[in-house]
Ligand SMILES: NC(=O)C1=CN([C@@H]2O[C@H](COP(=O)(O)OP(=O)(O)OC[C@H]3O[C@@H](n4cnc5c(N)ncnc54)[C@H](O)[C@@H]3O)[C@@H](O)[C@H]2O)[C@@H](O)CC1
């Protein structure tokens with residue numbers, strides 16, 4: 001799925017209106033119906049709905065939603081926030097369509113706001129993607145009141161006050177919804193952690209905007225949902241043998257951190273690899289042999305850390321990083337690996353920290369390398385960013401410059417390709433913010449590269465499946481109780 005900026009969204013609306021063709025008013029009606037369909041599947045007639053409308057097209061949506069819910073005999077109260085003389089044509093048209101007897105109120109001053117009523121649902125249709133400046137005055141007062149109420153808050157298209165494709169200021173007044181129901185395509189703002197409070201649980205509803213336009217319009221931003229991920233999966237053919245699925249080498253672990261090697265190794269085994277060899281310090285020998293009988297174990301000469309690179313000939317991919325530590329001898333191994341590898345690499349955790357401390361190595365990374373930093377590791381690699389939009393720009397430059405695939409881990413992990421395109425991931429949950437889940441991801445990616453998935457697709461599919469396994473694990477155990485080995489147990493596609 002593509003993610004468009006605001007001017008592309010406007011062009012998409014205009015193209016649909018001109019070429020379907022459809023009037024903008026009918027398109028608004030379609031959007032309102034899609035919202036109402038989503039709403040009626042979740043909320044019953046008992047709950048009063050208060051709909052707050054601005055005077056642009058987002059407000060027009062709100063009026064149309066109010067009319068449709070009123071006809072369905074929901075208990076609707078409509079509040080038009082009358083902060084300006086100007087109003088969009090489709091807002092006016094929907095105001096005229098408002099049925100006689102529908103409870104319609106105009107708010108011109110803050111003291112005309114309704115008193116909070118527990119148990120109501122608030123629909124926020126004040127401002128949508130047309131936001132062009134910080135919210136002030138009466139609108140800001142209404143947004144503050146919405147945020148202070150204890151009601152369930154639903155934003156139409158996007159939270160009022162939130163920019164769809166650029167950073168807000170720290171003082172901006174923005175609705176904090178429980179849900180955002182957005183039209184046709186997700187917005188870039190939904191992908192970024194800094195907007196956490198202003199998104200809620202977001203859902204896309206289809207309003208039939210031009211598929212041709214969406215297909216042809218180019219964008220650097222994409223969303224990897226179930227359909228995209230499914231299309232990436234390669235079937236395991238009947239006459240395949242273990243050689244078909246590659247032989248992975250995993251260099252991981254140190255004294256006290258063998259768990260990281262086990263998590264990465266077991267995830268690799270559960271992700272379809274043909275053969276796995278784990279290269280671990282001597283202290284890890286019986287640990288690995290006992291916990292992962294399916295893996296072969298190669299021991300390092302050193303008791304506690306990795307100090308030697310094994311011969312690379314047998315392997316179709318090398319994963320390095322989980323639980324390594326940053327000993328200078330381990331750095332030598334990373335240098336040798338980067339110099340000698342003729343196969344793709346997955347570098348994670350301390351391998352990334354070693355890279356950050358020795359940036360000359362970045363230039364030498366082999367084609368098809370995948371790096372999997374969390375935000376702190378990325379900061380060490382690429383430097384500071386003032387906000388998430390800047391971090392994203394930094395990530396795109398970094399991936400282009402070093403021709404690597406970057407998995408910037410987070411709520412919607414950003415998989416950045418060497419061409420600078422960004423593929424945000426749909427799956428995963430906050431239960432996965434716990435030690436070891438990153439090691440699991442390293443194992444999954446290593447297995448996919450072993451199976452000859454190109455690095456871009458390995459990263460996109462691996463990140464998706466890792467998150468999907470985490471979602472299944474959270475369903476079984478709750479997010480609170482989820483641990484990294486539950487993610488391994490739930491891998492599989
Ligand atoms: N164009 C279309 O065909 C469709 C538009 N739709 C809706 O239309 C929305 C976009 O509508 P608009 O472009 O009319 O814009 P909005 O409804 O988001 O905003 C209305 C107007 O408010 C003004 N404004 C911007 N920032 C402001 C601020 N901080 N304080 C006060 N006023 C401010 C601007 O002049 C803007 O045009 C979408 O989010 C969506 O909800 C949907 O009906 C689907 C179809």
Ligand SMILES: [K+]
Nearest residue numbers: 124127158160
């Ligand atoms: K809104």
